[in-house]
Amino acid sequence: MIKDLKLLVNNEMRDAYIHGFKSASEEGKVNVVQKGKRLDIKWDQEDEDAIRVLQSGRVQTNSYNELSMVLSTKLNLVVADSIAQGRSINTTVGEMQKIVNTEVYKLRRIARTEIINVGNEGRLASYKKQEKLRKKPFKYTLVVASGPRTCDAHIELKSRIPAAGLLIDDLIQLQQSVGASHGLSLTGNSLLHPNQRTILLRVP
Ligand SMILES: [Zn+2]
Numbered sequence: 001m002i003k004d005l006k007l008l009v010n011n012e013m014r015d016a017y018i019h020g021f022k023s024a025s026e027e028g029k030v031n032v033v034q035k036g037k038r039l040d041i042k043w044d045q046e047d048e049d050a051i052r053v054l055q056s057g058r059v060q061t062n063s064y065n066e067l068s069m070v071l072s073t074k075l076n077l078v079v080a081d082s083i084a085q086g087r088s089i090n091t092t093v094g095e096m097q098k099i100v101n102t103e104v105y106k107l108r109r110i111a112r113t114e115i116i117n118v119g120n121e122g123r124l125a126s127y128k129k130q131e132k133l134r135k136k137p138f139k140y141t142l143v144v145a146s147g148p149r150t151c152d153a154h155i156e157l158k159s160r161i162p163a164a165g166l167l168i169d170d171l172i173q174l175q176q177s178v179g180a181s182h183g184l185s186l187t188g189n190s191l192l193h194p195n196q197r198t199i200l201l202r203v204p
Helices: 002-027 045-056 063-085 089-134 152-160 168-181
Strands: 140-144 198-202
Touching: 002 045, 002 089, 045 089, 063 089, 089 198, 140 152, 140 168, 152 168
Parallel strands: none
Antiparallel strands: 140 198
16 A cells, blocks of 8 residues: 555656646747657656656655655554454454544645645756756746735745746745745745645746
């Protein structure tokens, strides 16, 4: 089950990256390479490597790995406990089901955030390739989803990004400093935490 979860997550991450990459390419009206067609920007080994790094959890919040650990630890405890107590299989499975159910809501929340983050990484990879072609850097902004649950860090961040956008390094620096003053650390290229949707976008 844990193995299936990892595979599922890996596939979702790959899809999110590709989706981000393609949509950023469409904005710039550049072709993403398919074999034999005109090459504008290339999907290449660099992207494959980036996806692998994202999937390994080295860049992201690592929450999936943590979740898998917590889940397997809890399930193992239930099994050990059931054997010790001489519980029936049905009771044991019922107890295991409860554990799984309580962890699933966390999974949904994490999934939404991670997928947005990976999508942003794909977008940025495409933008960077476009920047090389046009030989001029883009200015970037973050589209922060606002609502009653938007945190102070994101409200401040939104107010501090100029309308004309920022160079990517400056945007990252701003996020790091705003994040730090609110006790958040930056993972990836856009400041994310559970329940926040922030999309990285170039300013046209
Ligand atoms: Zn926030």
